[in-house]
Amino acid sequence: MHARIVRSTQNNRTYEHVQLVQSFRRPDGMPTLRVVANLGSLADFGGAQAFENLKAALRANREGKGLVVSSAHAKSQRLAPQPVLANFRYLDVAVVLALWNQWGLSSVLDDSFGPRLDQVSPSAVVAALATQRCVDPGSKLYATRWFPETALPELLGLAPKAFNNTRLHRVLDDLDAATPALMARLPKLYREKDGAFAHLFLDVTDTWFVGHGPDALAQKGKTKEGFVRRKIGIVLLCNQDGLPLRWEVVCGTAHDSGSMVDMLQAVQKRDWAQQVPLVCDRAMGKTAQVEQMAQTGLHFVTALTTTEFDSYATALPHHAFADFEIKGTDVDHPLASDVATAAAVAVEQHMHKAGDNLFVLDLGVVERSAKAEQADQAGPAHSLAAIMQLARQLDELLTSGQYSSQAAAGRALGLPKKSVAYKYCVLRKLDEGVQRDILAGRAEGHTLVDLLRIAAEPKDGHRARFEDLLRRETSARSTESRGVPQSPESDAAAPLRLRVVAYFNPERFVEQRLRARKVLADVQAFVARLNQSLASPRARRTRDEVAAAVDRELRARDLLDAYQVNIQVQDQRPSLLQLTLDPQKWARRRRYDGFTVLVAHQEISLDAAGLAKLYRAKDAVEKDFQVIKSVVQLRPVRHRTEQKIRAHVTLCMLSLLLERTLTRRLRRHGSGNSALEVLRSCHLNLHATGATATAYTLTRPSPEQATILKKLGLRQLADEAQVSEAITPR
Numbered sequence: 001m002h003a004r005i006v007r008s009t010q011n012n013r014t015y016e017h018v019q020l021v022q023s024f025r026r027p028d029g030m031p032t033l034r035v036v037a038n039l040g041s042l043a044d045f046g047g048a049q050a051f052e053n054l055k056a057a058l059r060a061n062r063e064g065k066g067l068v069v070s071s072a073h074a075k076s077q078r079l080a081p082q083p084v085l086a087n088f089r090y091l092d093v094a095v096v097l098a099l100w101n102q103w104g105l106s107s108v109l110d111d112s113f114g115p116r117l118d119q120v121s122p123s124a125v126v127a128a129l130a131t132q133r134c135v136d137p138g139s140k141l142y143a144t145r146w147f148p149e150t151a152l153p154e155l156l157g158l159a160p161k162a163f164n165n166t167r168l169h170r171v172l173d174d175l176d177a178a179t180p181a182l183m184a185r186l187p188k189l190y191r192e193k194d195g196a197f198a199h200l201f202l203d204v205t206d207t208w209f210v211g212h213g214p215d216a217l218a219q220k221g222k223t224k225e226g227f228v229r230r231k232i233g234i235v236l237l238c239n240q241d242g243l244p245l246r247w248e249v250v251c252g253t254a255h256d257s258g259s260m261v262d263m264l265q266a267v268q269k270r271d272w273a274q275q276v277p278l279v280c281d282r283a284m285g286k287t288a289q290v291e292q293m294a295q296t297g298l299h300f301v302t303a304l305t306t307t308e309f310d311s312y313a314t315a316l317p318h319h320a321f322a323d324f325e326i327k328g329t330d331v332d333h334p335l336a337s338d339v340a341t342a343a344a345v346a347v348e349q350h351m352h353k354a355g356d357n358l359f360v361l362d363l364g365v366v367e368r369s370a371k372a373e374q375a376d377q378a379g380p381a382h383s384l385a386a387i388m389q390l391a392r393q394l395d396e397l398l399t400s401g402q403y404s405s406q407a408a409a410g411r412a413l414g415l416p417k418k419s420v421a422y423k424y425c426v427l428r429k430l431d432e433g434v435q436r437d438i439l440a441g442r443a444e445g446h447t448l449v450d451l452l453r454i455a456a457e458p459k460d461g462h463r464a465r466f467e468d469l470l471r472r473e474t475s476a477r478s479t480e481s482r483g484v485p486q487s488p489e490s491d492a493a494a495p496l497r498l499r500v501v502a503y504f505n506p507e508r509f510v511e512q513r514l515r516a517r518k519v520l521a522d523v524q525a526f527v528a529r530l531n532q533s534l535a536s537p538r539a540r541r542t543r544d545e546v547a548a549a550v551d552r553e554l555r556a557r558d559l560l561d562a563y564q565v566n567i568q569v570q571d572q573r574p575s576l577l578q579l580t581l582d583p584q585k586w587a588r589r590r591r592y593d594g595f596t597v598l599v600a601h602q603e604i605s606l607d608a609a610g611l612a613k614l615y616r617a618k619d620a621v622e623k624d625f626q627v628i629k630s631v632v633q634l635r636p637v638r639h640r641t642e643q644k645i646r647a648h649v650t651l652c653m654l655s656l657l658l659e660r661t662l663t664r665r666l667r668r669h670g671s672g673n674s675a676l677e678v679l680r681s682c683h684l685n686l687h688a689t690g691a692t693a694t695a696y697t698l699t700r701p702s703p704e705q706a707t708i709l710k711k712l713g714l715r716q717l718a719d720e721a722q723v724s725e726a727i728t729p730r
Contacts, residue, residue, distance in 0.1 A: 016042040082687040090151040091682035112178035133655035151684040154727035172647040199277040204256040219252035256283040258453040268296035301600040317349035334510040342506035354609035362608035363500040391424040431462035499600040503612040509594025
């Protein structure tokens, strides 16, 4: 039995009547309905709500269930909703804090901080700050306003008033002191959950300041993006999942290679780093740095700079691509046919196809000495005293204004490479007393790299570092004179034995050739514009001004030695500029397009393809730097003391750990940052249940939020009963 509404139309009016009907079968077996009762018009029956109530009652009767039917009168008598006193940001901060607790970071920090008299746990303050950097990064002052608007006071049992600016800065100082102990514990935490490390990655980035920053660390220089700022450097070592293991804040003008060598030396005795492939950036791709890595005994992998290819990869088949004709013209959209043809040439040269755009050539084990590298860096001079003298002459040429660039002044002194002139200029940053000692010959027996590393440090420490360098030499000679054999690690003269692997990327090759073609076209366009300007009757440029403009243009494109410059003068003013490209030098620049040469510790067991893929995987640490720059906002730094700067970096690394953990758990379901955006709308709501009583409820999670919690194994965070038991009311 069920109810229905019957509609009829008379005189253009529609009438609705309610009937109670029952289904039955006719004698012929066909199903049909019969009217049990006519209940009158829908309006007389009580309206649509009464009809729905009747249907619900009949349905409950068929199912054998009881039913309490609501009515308009009952609705009017319903209790008024409880007033909401406040709603707090909940689900995103709760998820981040749950990951923090799963890693046991509060316990690690408590051990690192040591006994405390303060009733407020500093690890709880750090947990709140790290959570903030994951979900809503900002200044520490902003954090004090943000914290009370979240559910963190309930989740951490930390009163909002206790989370004040004074306590935050006191905890930051403590965090800086506890960071070495924290970094010592992290590898054990990771290995307990995931086992031994598969490989490690090392790289350097930088960040700049709002304000001046401390003089010892904040130095003016060009950032990775090309801006001139007061900045610091940050060295990061992470595992294959991008989880931070060690980090170091260094002076803004410190060389990347020196900073990475210091990090390698700091971990060379750690058991978790032994016999684990460690991938370093191309900044370590010169023989001097390779030798320093080899002395640590770590199983390193790095890519050589192109200037080193001739020393390690004489069998590189670059000649096969010398006359390769690129048919495409669009740099951003290379022709697939050009890429396919380049790939075919790589196969003809017996390079093994190991993947899309990856053709590998195993060059075996190569022996190489650092002596050749030292000679390359020294240029035409062979003693450090002579190098120092050239550096001072170079500085005089630039200071007097005789030459407008280091490269031009270097060429005048017989230094063909711009990089050599730059290194000589760096030497002028050394303390004047140290420079005089070098001129006197006290530094002979050491390398230019040794002096450049000292020059990168703050000037007030140059004397101590220089004397320490000399003492190490004296100690080594004393040991040798006593007949004590030196260890292989300390024998700088021993040749390096390195695995060498080359790989070729045909798509990158085509892009580089197209960009090179565009560079030449841009230079010709510059010449045409300048000649048009010189042809004007109003032209007033002098020959020196034209030469300076050409120097700036070619120097910006690193083409100073690729062109011959001829400026014709008529009536004592320049009339025509001619730039002639040196075809041999240009061909030499292009011969390694598309190629990468890797060197590695000879005991690494990976095959050539495995080494190439491992190096390509180094974007793990590059992605980490993208995360700490964009998601947790490492940049800019707003602190003025070294302690708080280092603590700020540690906070960013802890936030990176949480973000990486979240992303890894979700895998193919989006990044951690996007998941936190989805979770943000679920709040913890505070209700008034009486004159003085209150209660907490949760915003009902959306299906997408519930899916994320399920994938993370954190569905309990949306269970009101469990949440009520876990929180401490503020």
